[in-house]
Amino acid sequence: MIIEIRWHARAGQGAKTGANILAQAAIRQGKYAQSFPEFGPERRGAPVQAFNRISDEPFTIHSGVTEPDIVIVLDPKLVGNVPITDGLKAGGWIFLNAPIGAREAQERFGWQAFRVVTCDASGLSKRTLKRDIPNVPILGALAARAGVVALESLQTESISRLAKGRGTDDPVVKANLEALALGYEETDFADVHTQSLPSSGTKPPLPAWYELPVAGVIDRGGTAQVYQTGGWRLKRPELDLNVCVHCLMCWLVCPDSAILLSGARIIGIDYRHCKGCGLCETQCPPRARAIKMVEEEALQPAEKTP
Amino acid sequence: MSEPAMPSQKVEEVSYQILALSGNEAQALAMKQINPHMVAAYPITPQTEIVMTFAQYVADGLVETEFVSVESEHSAMSACIGGAASGARTMTATSAQGLAYMWELLPIASAMRLPIVMAVVARALSANLNIHCDHSDVMGARDSGWIILFCEDPQEAYDTLIQAVVIAERAKLPVMVVTDGFVISHAVHPVRVLPDEAVRHFVGAPQPAYSLLNVDQPITVGPVDLPDYFMEHRRQLTDAILEALPIVQQVGQEFADNFHTKPYGLIETFQTEDADVILVGMGSFCGTAQAAVEKVRREGQKAGLVKVRAFRPFPQSEIFKALRFAKVIGVMDRADSLSGTGGPLFTDIRAAFYDRLVTLKPQAVTSLVPCPSPKIVNAIYGLGGRDVTVPQIYQFIMELFDVAAGKTVSQTWRYLGVRE
Numbered sequence: 011m012i013i014e015i016r017w018h019a020r021a022g023q024g025a026k027t028g029a030n031i032l033a034q035a036a037i038r039q040g041k042y043a044q045s046f047p048e049f050g051p052e053r054r055g056a057p058v059q060a061f062n063r064i065s066d067e068p069f070t071i072h073s074g075v076t077e078p079d080i081v082i083v084l085d086p087k088l089v090g091n092v093p094i095t096d097g098l099k100a101g102g103w104i105f106l107n108a109p110i111g112a113r114e115a116q117e118r119f120g121w122q123a124f125r126v127v128t129c130d131a132s133g134l135s136k137r138t139l140k141r142d143i144p145n146v147p148i149l150g151a152l153a154a155r156a157g158v159v160a161l162e163s164l165q166t167e168s169i170s171r172l173a174k175g176r177g178t179d180d181p182v183v184k185a186n187l188e189a190l191a192l193g194y195e196e197t198d199f200a201d202v203h204t205q206s207l208p209s210s211g212t213k214p215p216l217p218a219w220y221e222l223p224v225a226g227v228i229d230r231g232g233t234a235q236v237y238q239t240g241g242w243r244l245k246r247p248e249l250d251l252n253v254c255v256h257c258l259m260c261w262l263v264c265p266d267s268a269i270l271l272s273g274a275r276i277i278g279i280d281y282r283h284c285k286g287c288g289l290c291e292t293q294c295p296p297r298a299r300a301i302k303m304v305e306e307e308a309l310q311p312a313e314k315t316p
Numbered sequence: 317m318s319e320p321a322m323p324s325q326k327v328e329e330v331s332y333q334i335l336a337l338s339g340n341e342a343q344a345l346a347m348k349q350i351n352p353h354m355v356a357a358y359p360i361t362p363q364t365e366i367v368m369t370f371a372q373y374v375a376d377g378l379v380e381t382e383f384v385s386v387e388s389e390h391s392a393m394s395a396c397i398g399g400a401a402s403g404a405r406t407m408t409a410t411s412a413q414g415l416a417y418m419w420e421l422l423p424i425a426s427a428m429r430l431p432i433v434m435a436v437v438a439r440a441l442s443a444n445l446n447i448h449c450d451h452s453d454v455m456g457a458r459d460s461g462w463i464i465l466f467c468e469d470p471q472e473a474y475d476t477l478i479q480a481v482v483i484a485e486r487a488k489l490p491v492m493v494v495t496d497g498f499v500i501s502h503a504v505h506p507v508r509v510l511p512d513e514a515v516r517h518f519v520g521a522p523q524p525a526y527s528l529l530n531v532d533q534p535i536t537v538g539p540v541d542l543p544d545y546f547m548e549h550r551r552q553l554t555d556a557i558l559e560a561l562p563i564v565q566q567v568g569q570e571f572a573d574n575f576h577t578k579p580y581g582l583i584e585t586f587q588t589e590d591a592d593v594i595l596v597g598m599g600s601f602c603g604t605a606q607a608a609v610e611k612v613r614r615e616g617q618k619a620g621l622v623k624v625r626a627f628r629p630f631p632q633s634e635i636f637k638a639l640r641f642a643k644v645i646g647v648m649d650r651a652d653s654l655s656g657t658g659g660p661l662f663t664d665i666r667a668a669f670y671d672r673l674v675t676l677k678p679q680a681v682t683s684l685v686p687c688p689s690p691k692i693v694n695a696i697y698g699l700g701g702r703d704v705t706v707p708q709i710y711q712f713i714m715e716l717f718d719v720a721a722g723k724t725v726s727q728t729w730r731y732l733g734v735r736e
Contacts, residue, residue: 050542219548219555224488225429226541226549227526231534 019084028145112200150193243286260290344369356395403527426461431484448701591620597648658729662694
């Protein structure tokens with residue numbers, strides 16, 4: 011039997027590397043495995059996917075994973091924005107990086123038909139690696155709950171990747187192994203409560219070739235408005251209009267035309283399109299410092315959500 | 317998708333001139349009469365004369381064209397793409413390595429549906445270094461989505477270049493007009509030349525669907541296409557190529573009607589109706605082959621000839637109809653695809669017969685209409701300017717009659733005129 015896994019993440023969170031480590035660990039263990047990313051807009055923060063296939067027997071499939079057994083979500087803010095449960099069968103697994111309980115996640119997102127595992131992989135990563143790279147702890151959680159690979163294989167794989175030129179006593183190696191072990195220990199699990207799958211909503215079919223404009227010419231301006239890239243943002247610019255001098259430098263450099271003007275005065279930021287690149291902050295004059303980039307709020311447990 | 321036919325307005329009192337012109341001179345003159353908005357070109361033998369002559373027209377103020385002197389063929393085609401996307405009527409010319417150097421841009425021009433017209437003076441690709449004619453340069457661009465029209469002589473080169481402007485703009489596809497390097501490009505023939513105003517009336521004013529320079533309607537051309545859209549746009553392109561078949565035919569018809577020329581279509585046939593052996597070829601070869609076929613006919617044997625004018629789109633159905641009753645078909649390729657299975661025209665014609673076999677209804681095969689099954693063989697000739705003569709072609713036709721009489725064919729392709 012082939013176990014198929016789909017990773018949902020943002021570019022930069024390590025989904026591709028996580029999938030790669032998983033495949034390497036599985037192969038190290040004598041299994042047959044694949045890992046492959048989906049390439050789209052190559053920009054940190056953009057929603058991305060990566061995939062794994064793992065089997066005890068050899069297999070030859072090279073197509074994408076459309077009906078996964080396991081879905082791994084590295085950024086909980088993707089839920090609702092990308093089709094997390096598409097093709098996931100009743101009883102399938104969802105591994106969610108979030109500092110909330112599995113039962114709470116199930117209820118909040120309508121995942122009662124799935125086996126849900128939550129792990130605060132970002133928190134564990136910050137604690138051990140001093141950075142928010144949630145792929146390593148989530149692999150520990152996967153090994154603990156779904157048992158696709160053994161923790162030892164993941165450990166050996168991590169050491170062989172990181173110890174080159176450092177030695178196994180290196181702090182980086184140790185921190186990674188610790189993050190892996192913590193992910194293995196600190197998980198929460200909620201079992202299936204219903205067999206009825208959540209409705210994924212019907213997507214309108216894409217147009218047929220003869221319905222499309224000839225040669226794909228985009229025959230008007232301003233169509234980038236339709237593509238709301240605000241969801242790519244890891245940090246958001248906070249604008250303090252009390253100190254803004256309206257020099258318009260931020261407006262000039264913003265690649266997404268997300269600085270809103272009224273006449274020649276700045277009135278706000280269009281968060282539907284701001285990708286959070288931070289150019290506005292760097293261009294804001296030192297005496298004004300009207301724009302500061304701040305971390306987007308992480309998903310909070312229910313009781314803490316305002 | 318195709319536009320309504322141009323009103324066929326006959327020029328009754330046209331004062332034609334017969335001039336002694338080489339293929340290059342005839343095409344330069346046609347360009348002058350077309351008076352395109354823009355020409356971007358780089359010299360390369362044997363095409364140089366076309367743009368050199370045309371540049372002189374520009375310098376002398378005989379045309380209104382913006383002549384863009386570029387530093388390479390890659391830039392020439394890039395400039396043409398930009399010009400055409402801006403709505404300008406755009407032309408260029410090249411040969412051999414120049415065409416190969418343009419290769420990266422060719423599929424962009426077609427996929428963006430830009431009606432660029434290019435005179436290609438066919439020349440062998442290096443190595444070894446050779447400036448003489450064969451079709452290997454054109455065959456390298458075979459699958460680029462361009463309409464490819466082959467001309468036999470300077471008259472066809474002149475007439476076809478004028479038609480190409482209308483074909484390109486009606487089909488919204490770029491067109492290559494191919495003449496044989498030196499054999500036609502540098503050979504002087506009598507050419508019946510139209511008055512300037514007749515040509516300008518025939519080509520009319522371009523009606524571009526859009527212009528990049530129209531600031532009131534900003535557009536994006538050639539945007540990124542991920543896997544969810546790319547294939548649909550490719551499918552559109554293959555449809556456009558199919559739609560170009562009747563357009564090539566129609567424009568040829570309008571040209572012939574307007575100017576009382578010989579008929580221009582997708583293919584031209586010579587004594588094929590009752591022929592047992594038919595040769596198929598492209599370019600200057602066909603005139604020489606006609607003389608050989610005439611000699612065979614005079615001796616009482618039924619030979620025929622098909623000249624393929626439109627190589628892309630490939631007129632599969634017309635070619636099948638012209639060839640289906642032959643016993644043996646000799647396909648003449650002035651390029652080797654180096655696949656070990658023969659030349660590119662051979663591959664297409666062989667496939668045309670197999671396609672017909674597959675798509676025939678079963679009852680049609682078994683009842684009154686037998687499935688045609690001629691023997692199709694291939695001769696690769698004339699590489700790097702190697703001459704091909706009437707006696708050689710005559711000899712080859714005789715060998716095909718032997719095959720018709722039952723002689724075994726051990727290999728479907730052979731080199732004609734190689735020392736062995």
